Amino acid sequence: MASTAAIIGSTGLVGNFILLTTLSLDAFKTVYTISRRAPKPESPKLAATVEADTGKWSSNLSSIAPPPSVVFSALGTTRAAAGGIANQWKIDHEVNIELAEAARAAGVETFVFVSSGGTRGFGTGSLPYSKMKVGVEDSIKTLAFDQAIILRPGMILGHREVPHQGGPLLTGLVRSLSRFGQGWQDKFGQEAEVIGRAAVHAATLAAEGKAPSKYWILEQADIVRLGRDEWKA
Numbered sequence: 001m002a003s004t005a006a007i008i009g010s011t012g013l014v015g016n017f018i019l020l021t022t023l024s025l026d027a028f029k030t031v032y033t034i035s036r037r038a039p040k041p042e043s044p045k046l047a048a049t050v051e052a053d054t055g056k057w058s059s060n061l062s063s064i065a066p067p068p069s070v071v072f073s074a075l076g077t078t079r080a081a082a083g084g085i086a087n088q089w090k091i092d093h094e095v096n097i098e099l100a101e102a103a104r105a106a107g108v109e110t111f112v113f114v115s116s117g118g119t120r121g122f123g124t125g126s127l128p129y130s131k132m133k134v135g136v137e138d139s140i141k142t143l144a145f146d147q148a149i150i151l152r153p154g155m156i157l158g159h160r161e162v163p164h165q166g167g168p169l170l171t172g173l174v175r176s177l178s179r180f181g182q183g184w185q186d187k188f189g190q191e192a193e194v195i196g197r198a199a200v201h202a203a204t205l206a207a208e209g210k211a212p213s214k215y216w217i218l219e220q221a222d223i224v225r226l227g228r229d230e231w232k233a
């Protein structure tokens with residue numbers, strides 16, 4: 001089965017691993033990206049659209065012909081990077097919803113969204129953040145794709161180009177949990193690489209008709225299973 005993928009948020013921590021993983025698999029013959037700056041990996045399979053205005057991304061997605069079989073969105077920013085909560089809302093909520101709507105209208109079969117599960121357990125500042133993610137999840141559900149896949153990772157572990165505020169400290173804390181056994185760390189956070197692989201693995205299973213439901217939610221344990229334990233490179 002050869003399919004095409006489009007990735008939004010490919011320059012982010014998880015998105016970069018989705019990009020690397022799809023580029024490495026023969027199952028994907030063309031991989032499109034839409035981003036503000038050029039993605040780092042290079043490949044003859046990669047078709048990158050660099051567009052600074054996120055408001056145009058849905059139109060850039062619609063113009064991919066034929067439409068990609070699967071769209072991955074790992075698009076998300078931080079309040080600090082976006083320059084305030086309103087701007088963060090615009091990107092995390094509005095742009096993601098616009099992209100999902102454009103994908104559905106174009107006839108994309110599978111939409112994969114990297115949401116968040118860890119926010120429920122982590123502090124008070126995460127409340128608007130959870131709302132943003134939940135709002136996107138609900139919209140994707142309403143759009144009724146042939147196949148929707150929602151990933152709800154915990155804390156995302158990995159090296160960011162621009163570190164989150166307090167991020168390195170929390171990351172260190174969650175990483176150190178692995179000293180008590182990998183299972184402890186798995187409950188709170190997952191490596192970005194594992195999340196990226198889980199997203200691609202789930203999409204591949206869905207293409208083989210092996211998804212458990214049309215609206216498939218991957219919680220942290222599912223992410224660890226698909227992205228690490230059952231991952232065959």
Ligand SMILES: *[C@@H]1O[C@H](CO)[C@@H](O)[C@H](O)[C@H]1NC(C)=O
Pocket residue numbers: 049050051056057059060
């Ligand atoms: C993205 O779409 C907009 C609106 O259709 C268009 O003006 C722009 O040229 C596109 N960007 C790229 C890089 O193709």
